[in-house]
Amino acid sequence: MDRVAAEDMLMFVNAAITSSGQREFHNSAQEQHLSLGFLHEYMIGNYRDLYAATLALDINDHNAVLIAHRLLATPGEADLELRRLEGELIGRRLRLVAPQRVYRLFRGLRQSRVNNRRTRAIVRDWLAHRPDPAFDAVKYRSQFKHALRHAHIEPTHDELGDFLFGGRTRYNTPILETWRRAHYEQASVYDLPYTVAEGFAAKHKIDRATFLERIAPMMTRVEQLRTQATAERNNVDTAVDLARMPLTRLASYALSLPLSERIDRRTELTGALRAAAARVAGRDAGRWGRVAAVLDDSFSTYGSGQKRRRPLAVALACSFLFEALADSYVPLWTSGRTDALLTYPYDVTPLGERVLDGLEHGPDRLLIVSDGWDNAPVGMAAEVLRVWRTRLDPRHKVSVVHLNPVYDADTFDVKRLGHVSTVGVRDAEDVPALVEFARFTEGRTGLAELRAHFDDRITRFKEG
Amino acid sequence: MATLDLTGLSVQPDQVWGGVRLVPLVRDEPIETLRLHAKLYGTEAAFVAVDKRSAYTASYVPHGFVATWTEDGAPAAAYGTEMVDAIEPCSPVCVPVRYHRRMARRTDKNRLRFLPMHLAVEGYLALHFGGPEILWEQWSQRAIRNGLSPRAEETYTGAQVNGLADALRIFEIHPGQCGALVYVADALAAAFVVPHPDDYRALHPTLITDLYGELIYHYAMLTAPVPQFHARLSDTHVNTLADLRAAVARQRSVWPQFHDTMVSGLLDAQYSMRRVYRLGDYSLTRFLPGFLPKQDNHIGELITDQRGRTAYLKTFRLSEKQVRRGYLLQQLAAHDWHMPSTAEALGTTEAQLGLRLESAGFGHLLNEHTLAHYRATQRKPQRR
Numbered sequence: 014m015d016r017v018a019a020e021d022m023l024m025f026v027n028a029a030i031t032s033s034g035q036r037e038f039h040n041s042a043q044e045q046h047l048s049l050g051f052l053h054e055y056m057i058g059n060y061r062d063l064y065a066a067t068l069a070l071d072i073n074d075h076n077a078v079l080i081a082h083r084l085l086a087t088p089g090e091a092d093l094e095l096r097r098l099e100g101e102l103i104g105r106r107l108r109l110v111a112p113q114r115v116y117r118l119f120r121g122l123r124q125s126r127v128n129n130r131r132t133r134a135i136v137r138d139w140l141a142h143r144p145d146p147a148f149d150a151v152k153y154r155s156q157f158k159h160a161l162r163h164a165h166i167e168p169t170h171d172e173l174g175d176f177l178f179g180g181r182t183r184y185n186t187p188i189l190e191t192w193r194r195a196h197y198e199q200a201s202v203y204d205l206p207y208t209v210a211e212g213f214a215a216k217h218k219i220d221r222a223t224f225l226e227r228i229a230p231m232m233t234r235v236e237q238l239r240t241q242a243t244a245e246r247n248n249v250d251t252a253v254d255l256a257r258m259p260l261t262r263l264a265s266y267a268l269s270l271p272l273s274e275r276i277d278r279r280t281e282l283t284g285a286l287r288a289a290a291a292r293v294a295g296r297d298a299g300r301w302g303r304v305a306a307v308l309d310d311s312f313s314t315y316g317s318g319q320k321r322r323r324p325l326a327v328a329l330a331c332s333f334l335f336e337a338l339a340d341s342y343v344p345l346w347t348s349g350r351t352d353a354l355l356t357y358p359y360d361v362t363p364l365g366e367r368v369l370d371g372l373e374h375g376p377d378r379l380l381i382v383s384d385g386w387d388n389a390p391v392g393m394a395a396e397v398l399r400v401w402r403t404r405l406d407p408r409h410k411v412s413v414v415h416l417n418p419v420y421d422a423d424t425f426d427v428k429r430l431g432h433v434s435t436v437g438v439r440d441a442e443d444v445p446a447l448v449e450f451a452r453f454t455e456g457r458t459g460l461a462e463l464r465a466h467f468d469d470r471i472t473r474f475k476e477g
Numbered sequence: 478m479a480t481l482d483l484t485g486l487s488v489q490p491d492q493v494w495g496g497v498r499l500v501p502l503v504r505d506e507p508i509e510t511l512r513l514h515a516k517l518y519g520t521e522a523a524f525v526a527v528d529k530r531s532a533y534t535a536s537y538v539p540h541g542f543v544a545t546w547t548e549d550g551a552p553a554a555a556y557g558t559e560m561v562d563a564i565e566p567c568s569p570v571c572v573p574v575r576y577h578r579r580m581a582r583r584t585d586k587n588r589l590r591f592l593p594m595h596l597a598v599e600g601y602l603a604l605h606f607g608g609p610e611i612l613w614e615q616w617s618q619r620a621i622r623n624g625l626s627p628r629a630e631e632t633y634t635g636a637q638v639n640g641l642a643d644a645l646r647i648f649e650i651h652p653g654q655c656g657a658l659v660y661v662a663d664a665l666a667a668a669f670v671v672p673h674p675d676d677y678r679a680l681h682p683t684l685i686t687d688l689y690g691e692l693i694y695h696y697a698m699l700t701a702p703v704p705q706f707h708a709r710l711s712d713t714h715v716n717t718l719a720d721l722r723a724a725v726a727r728q729r730s731v732w733p734q735f736h737d738t739m740v741s742g743l744l745d746a747q748y749s750m751r752r753v754y755r756l757g758d759y760s761l762t763r764f765l766p767g768f769l770p771k772q773d774n775h776i777g778e779l780i781t782d783q784r785g786r787t788a789y790l791k792t793f794r795l796s797e798k799q800v801r802r803g804y805l806l807q808q809l810a811a812h813d814w815h816m817p818s819t820a821e822a823l824g825t826t827e828a829q830l831g832l833r834l835e836s837a838g839f840g841h842l843l844n845e846h847t848l849a850h851y852r853a854t855q856r857k858p859q860r861r
Contacts, residue, residue, distance in 0.1 A: 039647055312649040361649040365708065365725060373718055388649060390490035390732060392707035393725065400712040400721060 015460035022063050022463060023454050024426045025056050027437035029072035029080075030447075031427055032420035036317040038324075039386070040422040048422035049079070057083050062095060066467045068102040069474035071443045074110045078118045081107060085135070086127045100131055101475060107139050112149070115139060116156035123163040136164035146170055147186045150177060152206045203227045207236050222247035234258070238266060255285035261440040263289050264330035267354065268322045275354055282354060286333045293442050294337040302377035304339035307370075308332055308353075309383035310346045311362035316419075325358055327418040328382040330441030335380060338445070343374045347383070362386055364430070365393025372401060378412050380448075384419040385428030385435075395431025402432075414451045416444065478747040479764075482785055486670065488733040489651050496700030497644035498663065500736060502656035508672035511759055511780065511788050515683055516541045516590060525577040525592065525599075533580070533599045539634075539686040541577075544589045544780065544789070548757045581754045581761060589756055593791050594688050596753065597776045600763040601795070602628045605806045608842070609814035615831070616814065620842040625806075630799060635685040638666075639697040645685055650678060656790070658740060659684065662700035665743055665773060666693040670790040672780075692796035706732055742773025743792065750779070758783050766795070768803035802837050828854045 032049050036042040056064040068080055081103045088096060107115050122132055140160065143149050150157050150173055158177045161168060168174045175181045176189050184190040194201040195213045202213040207228055214224045225240060226249045232240070237253055244250070255263060267275065267282050275282065291298060314325035332353050336342045344353060345367045348360050364387040371379050387394045398413060416438040417427035429435045434454040436447045453463060489501040517540050525533040580599060581591035608624030609616045635641050638661065648657075655677050656670035666689055671677050710724045748764035755761075759780050766774040777792030795803070812819040820830040831843060831851035840848060 313647065361651050369718070369722055369725060388490065388492050389651070390708045390729070391493075391705045393728070396708050396710040396728075397721065397725060400710050400715055400724070401718075404712050404715045405718065405721070 018060060018063075019453075019458055019460045019463050021056070022060065022460075025052060025064070026067060026070060026072070027417075027427045027435070028052050028420055028425065029067055029070070029076035029437075030439050030443075031073075031418060031437035032422075033073055033075045033320070035319040037320065037419055037422075038313045038316055038384070039419075042319070044422040045420065048425055049076075049420070052425050053079055053083055057087065057090075061091060063464075063467065065095070065099045065102055066471055068106040069467070069471045071439075071446060073439050074114050077106050077110055078114050082118055082121055082125075082127075085122060085129070085132045086125060088129055088131055096131065098471075100135065102471070104135055104138055105474065107135070108142055112143070113153065116153050116160060119160040119163065120156055123159055128163060133164040133166075136160055137166050140164075140166065141169075145188075146173060147176075147188050148206070151188055151192050152209055154209075203231065205231065207232045222249055225249045238262075255281065256288065258285070258289065259440070260286070260289040260293055260334065260442055261326055261330040264333070264441070265322065265326040268326050268329065268357070272355055272357070279354060286330075286354075287337070290330075290333040290337040293334055293445075297445060298337050299340055301335070301338040301340065303341045303375070304335050304378045304380065305343045305345065305371035305374045305376035306332060306335050307345050307347070307364065307367045307379070307381045307383065309362060309364070309381075310348050310350070310356045310358060311360055311386075312358050313362065313384055313386050315358040322358065324384050324418045325356065327416075327438060327441055329353060329356065331380070331382045331416065331438075331444060334441050334444055339378075343371065343376070345371050361389040363389040363393070365390075365397045368394050368397050372397075372411075376411060378414070381413070381415040381430065381433070382438075383415070383417065383430075385415070385417050385421070385430055387430065392431075395429075395433070398433050399431050414448050416447065478767075479750050480747060481744055481764075481779070481787065481790065482781075483670070483744065483787055483790075485786055486656060488736045489654070490729075490732055491706065491736075492644075492648055493703055493705045494644035494647060495640040495702050496662050496697055497640050498660040498703055499644060499648050500658040500660065500740075501651045501654045502658065502670060503651050503653045504655035504672075504674070505653075507653070507655065507674055508782075508788050511544060511546045511672045511756070513671050513673075513676045513680065513789060514543045514545070515680055516543050525580060525595070533595065533602070538577075538592055538595060540593075540683060541590050542593045542680075543584065544591070544756055544759075544761075546587050546757045546759060548587070583754075587757065589754060589761070591754070591761065591778075593683075593778070594793060596761075597763050597778045597791070597793055598630065598632070598688065600751065600765060601776045601799075601803065602630060604765065604803060605810045609809075611813050611815070613815055615816050615843055615847045617842060617844045625839075625842070632688040632690060632793075633694040635687050635689060638689050638694055641689075641697065642685055645682065648681070650681060657681070657684070660703075660739070661689075661693050662696040663703050663739070664693070664696055664794070665740060665775075666690075666696075666794055668743060668775070668777070668790055668792045670787055672788045687791075688793060690794050690796040690799065693794060706735070743775055746773065746775070753778075756780070759788055765803070766800075768800055768807050770800055770804055771797070772800075774800045774803070798837070801833075802839070805834060805837055805839070826854075827851070 028049060032045055034042065034046050034049055037045060064080065065084055068077060084099050084103060091099060119136055140146065146168065147170060161177065168177070170186070172184050172186050172189060176184065184193060191201045191204045192209070195205055199217050199219065202210045202217065202219070205213065210228050210231065221243070225244050225247060229237070234257065241253060258266065263286055267286065308328040308331070310325055310328065314322065314328065316323040332344050346356060347362050347364060347367050350356060362383065364381070364383060368379070368381065413433050415430050415433045415435040417435055418438050419427065420437065421428045427435060427437045434451040436451045436454055438444060438447055453466065483502070485506065486502040486504055489503050491498050491500045518538055577592065580596045581589060584590045606625050606628065608620045612621055641661070653674050655672065655674055656668070658665060659667045667687065669684060671680055708728050710728055715721050715724060747767050750762045750764045753761045753763055759782055761778065761780050763778045765776055768774060774795045775792040776795060777790060779787060780789035782788055808819050808823060812822060816827050816830060820827045823830060828851040831848060832855060834840065834843060835848060
């Protein structure tokens with residue numbers, strides 16, 4: 014029974030890390046939604062305490078919000094002590110989640126008529142922790158208003174009440190006043206957040222190029238990235254600061270560029286990727302010994318229109334990270350290409366042969382970054398690893414970890430390669446922690462051990 | 478009569494999605510002197526003048542293929558421009574119709590346009606198209622005057638075949654792949670071979686616009702997911718990594734051997750070939766099967782080089798009904814359209830053969846009173 018619980022738990026953690034409810038290469042968005050929804054229902058019904066504890070792990074925002082919603086909607090099924098812990102975990106987690114997602118959660122709670130005391134307290138605490146309520150009131154106007162109304166909160170700021178529910182002819186708070194003026198005056202538009210300003214730009218019929226050029230300082234980093242293609246088309250210079258970008262996003266960005274541009278900017282991109290990897294590696298740099306990595310760049314790493322080249326970006330980011338962590342490093346792309354920066358989704362996935370190539374280098378660690386669709390032929394990698402483990406490395410001298418960035422809706426888990434320890438991965442930044450966590454997934458871990466690990470993570474999460 | 482020859486093409490591990498299995502064919506050495514390219518047409522109905530008296534009308538011709546060849550052995554470039562004739566704006570009441578002159582037509586000195594699949598389908602439709610050659614009393618006036626005209630068959634597009642679209646979308650193309658075998662519920666639905674890997678990459682999506690028979694449509698609708706062939710390694714004699722590598726290499730040859738049994742229906746059968754066009758060293762041929770009931774029967778078209786090796790192949794699997802029709806027509810033709818001797822050859826009575834013709838959709842070929850007589854003789858024994 015314990016074994017089943019532990020396996021269910023690991024399955025759910027993998028799902029919560031990888032699935033974002035978006036379309037994947039092999040599954041549609043709807044299949045992902047259905048599969049993930051079922052898994053959440055199953056977990057909250059059977060292991061509510063462990064379900065809540067996943068909030069302390071590195072799960073993605075989409076799942077964090079889903080967990081919070083389900084926990085808040087069913088308070089009657091938990092005793093007082095558990096409820097208190099849940100509240101604490103939810104409150105802490107929501108502060109790490111992107112604000113627009115939290116506002117969407119509040120809207121969801123309102124729509125499903127969840128308005129218990131705990132929910133109101135969590136909304137109140139979360140809003141109290143926002144650095145600038147006036148900014149939120151402008152940027153997320155209707156959602157902010159509905160959150161206040163739903164949780165019966167009086168705005169702390171005296172002008173906010175009027176801003177949201179009434180109206181004034183003049184505000185003393187600068188951003189509110191700018192917002193009011195932007196209705197009549199084009200210059201004020203550029204002092205507003207980009208998403209809000211966009212609406213006013215349409216209202217004032219401002220030319221797109223002019224708008225992008227002048228609004229650039231107000232954009233967030235992701236917005237700058239997103240509008241870059243438009244900006245270039247309009248000959249507007251919006252410099253993207255590669256130095257600040259996180260590793261996986263940087264990899265995604267590099268892969269979004271055409272090959273010719275990647276060749277032209279090779280030094281810049283490689284330098285940025287190396288620097289980001291070094292930041293992630295931190296003190297562990299060079300401590301992993303000899304590392305061989307099998308990296309998937311088959312056609313299926315294209316992902317989908319919604320998650321464009323995500324699996325490939327994770328593989329690319331991992332490659333740079335392993336390079337930083339390893340003493341000596343051998344990357345093996347499934348296509349056989351060697352230039353990591355010029356990689357693109359192409360051809361089949363002969364994982365078995367690449368694993369064999371990797372083992373021939375005699376590594377201390379073998380890491381496989383792949384979606385697990387080993388198809389040339391099917392199941393060869395699993396067989397190679399099985400025979401190698403039983404006949405050539407029975408003492409587990411070499412640690413083998415399979416990192417899988419894609420949630421497989423049909424099996425409610427990431428796709429596995431035989432009995433190799435497999436963990437889901439969203440961002441390459443989490444890989445060092447995930448590789449440690451992978452020892453649980455070899456199928457020999459009991460529930461007690463897993464619970465101890467979770468308790469440890471919860472304590473650290475509550476402190477940090 | 479001849480068989481198909483797929484030498485130079487090796488079978489690679491299959492990829493399965495639901496009930497659809499796609500088996501890649503990799504060419505050891507790509508053919509450089511012949512290249513294919515799709516020429517896109519719109520969705521309008523097509524009308525092809527086959528000869529002076531008859532015409533072939535299809536409601537669906539999504540594209541034509543353009544073959545480019547060289548005669549001096551220099552590599553031919555793929556005909557890379559997708560030229561679509563400007564469609565003249567027509568008044569809203571008219572149905573657009575595209576008129577093609579002949580199935581295969583030279584568009585330039587070394588360039589041939591042909592309508593893939595329709596070439597083969599037209600060959601099947603025109604089978605003994607002329608009708609009875611001797612005016613036996615059983616045949617109707619219509620059969621004598623017009624032959625089998627109009628002759629019609631229904632097919633389904635790939636998009637209507639359940640699961641095929643997804644299977645083609647997620648299929649990962651092998652390096653050097655020049656062809657694919659499409660299995661639906663493990664029945665061979667189509668074989669597709671092109672001369673060059675680049676052509677295959679360009680033409681892979683056209684498999685979804687191809688025609689598939691009724692049999693394939695129903696199999697796809699009703700099938701459960703087909704099993705995948707997992708690699709299995711024996712670990713008894715593995716002591717070093719080199720042993721392991723050898724075991725992997727041995728395992729790789731297991732699937733092609735097994736696959737030979739799956740594809741035997743296509744490759745072992747005898748076909749009657751008819752050359753349609755000569756393209757330099759190559760010749761474009763269409764072929765018809767032996768119409769053996771309850772067996773794989775594929776019609777198709779083929780481009781072979783001088784030594785008979787396949788440069789281009791496209792097949793269409795006939796459904797049971799279509800096989801029966803072809804079989805009956807062939808038997809009749811073999812016996813000079815004489816009903817009693819045909820029936821004797823088939824081991825049945827004349828009346829039973831008549832009713833078989835009717836249920837195969839050829840009732841209009843028989844005289845009304847002959848048919849009534851057949852029905853009457855068949856009914857009597859049951860009443861007793």
